[in-house]
Amino acid sequence: MTVQADTHVVMPDPKAAFDHLLEHMEESGIEPERLGNGSVRITHEGCRLDIGHSPRGLSIAVEAPSANMLYFLKEAAALHVAEVDPQSAQGLMWSDGDQSAGSPVNFQTLTLVRRAEVFPGMIRLTLASDDLGEFAQDGLHVKLMLPSDRSREPVWPSVESNGVTRWPDGEDALHVRYFTIRDVREASAEIDIDVVQHPGGMISDWARDAEAGDVIGIMGPGGGVPPAGSANMLLSGDETALPALARIMESLDASAGGHVIVAFPGNADPTDYLPETSFEVHTIEPAKFRSHVRSEVERLASEKGFTYAWFGGEFANAQDLRKLFKGDFGLGKSEQISVAYWRDGVRGDARTED
Ligand SMILES: Cc1cc2nc3c(=O)[nH]c(=O)nc-3n(C[C@H](O)[C@H](O)[C@H](O)COP(=O)(O)OP(=O)(O)OC[C@H]3O[C@@H](n4cnc5c(N)ncnc54)[C@H](O)[C@@H]3O)c2cc1C
Incomplete structure (x- = not known):
């Protein structure tokens, strides 16, 4: 299935807006294809975005393999137009209609079915959905959300008429954090999310205390598409990245191999958590991971030399x-x-990548 939408945004200086968007793409390392009619096209993982300009305005057409991906594309396009011309972006209308009466297509509330300790320090939440929709495709990650003030009734995100998510603010603000879908079982309409236990974390505390029937908001999935396999890969991360590492390992074919370096408690068996593969798994005690991971990576690299490297974890380690x-x-x-x-x-998302 492909879904599509387009818009024509009337604005005072469409050429300047078009050039600004091109500049932004170049800065992000995106090389758009030049189409004969002066428009440009970006294609990525089954999605397509065409942008052109006329003396009256900007034309944008988007196509995606799912409604979830189309929502991301429309929102990204509207937010980029807003950077150049906020007023015109406000009036932008998509051809598939004004959806501001409902919730974002990629948002729903999930109900906790059960909770289990995967290993000390990691809790598995099994959450049920009336409609698993696109959780089995479109990426590994989701945003989980709860009201920042837990005493308040949740006010969930809605949609502006131009396709941009409207987030509640003030007393109704939401606490929103990224997590990884560890497993999707379409037959029972359940997903598993593994949450690391750490002091002072609202989602971490919810995972520890919530009872069956409690509800949490979820948006996605998106991002984190697994890499292509190669013979000498390094996959590494702390406990927060274990679910993503497990999903990546599951997605690779048998020809892929190399080394995995993970934070894992010494009294638990990493092969109970990670899928069976030819990768050699090296564990570091969680409390020592941040200070030891670099030397372990360097030690293995000096023996093997990696052709691909992946890391997920604390900000300073990730930078280093x-x-x-x-x-x-x-x-x-x-x-x-x-x-x-x-x-x-730091409370909040520390998401940086390049
Ligand atoms: C793409 C992506 C995927 C992720 N997937 C997962 C996942 O599957 N499972 C998972 O558990 N996490 C995952 N994370 C990390 C998770 O989003 C953060 O740990 C988040 O801060 C937890 O939210 P919180 O509400 O519990 O704590 P917050 O309110 O964000 O933080 C409160 C305090 O806890 C500290 N803190 C946050 N995380 C940790 C930690 N792990 N150890 C020690 N202190 C911490 C913060 O520095 C802050 O001081 C992912 C992050 C990204 C970007």
Whole structure:
């Protein structure tokens, strides 16, 4: 199934807006295809975005393999137009209609079915949905959300008429954090999300205390498409990245191999958590992971030399390893990724990647 929508945004200086959007793409390392009619096209994972301009305005057409991906594309396009011309972006209307009466298509509330300890420090939430929709496709990650003031009734996100998500603010503001879908069981309409236990975390505390029947907001999925496999890969991360690492390992074919370095408690067996593969798994005690991961990565790299490197974990480790992957290892843009999954002492998303 492909879904599509288009819009024509009337604005005072469409050429300047078009040039600004092109500049932004170049800065982000995106090389659009030039179409004969002066428009440009970006294609990525089954999605397509065409942008053109006329003396009266900007024309934008989007196409995606799912309603979820189409929502992301429309929102991203409207937000980029808003950067150049906020007033015109406000009036932008998509051809598939004004959806501001409902919730974002990629939002729903899930109900807790059960909770289980996967290993000390990690809780598995099994959540049920009336409609699993696109959770089995479109990426690994979701946003989980709760009211920031837990005494208040939740006010969930809605949609502006131009396709941009309207987030409640003030007393109704939501606490929103990224998590990874560990498993999807379409037959029972359930998903599993594994949550690391840490002090002072609202979602972490909810995972510890919630009871069957409690409700949490979820948006997605999106992002985190697994890499293509190769023979000598490094996959590494702390406990927050374990669900993503497990999903990546499950997605690789048998020809892929290399080393996995993970934070894992010594009294638990990593092969109970990670899928069976030819990767050699090295564990570091969670309390020592942040100070030891770099030396372990360097030790293995000096023996093997990696052709691909992936890291997910604390911000400072992610920054440090990104430099190592790009600098000493000489890996190119598509050969390495190092993502901050959280930041020590900072509430909120520490998501940075390049
Ligand atoms: C793409 C992506 C996928 C992710 N997937 C998962 C996942 O599947 N499972 C998972 O558990 N996490 C995952 N994370 C990390 C998660 O979003 C953060 O840990 C988040 O801060 C937890 O929210 P919270 O409400 O519990 O705590 P917050 O309110 O965000 O933080 C409160 C305090 O706790 C600290 N803190 C946050 N995380 C940790 C930690 N792990 N250890 C110690 N201190 C911490 C913060 O520095 C802050 O001081 C993912 C992050 C990203 C970007």
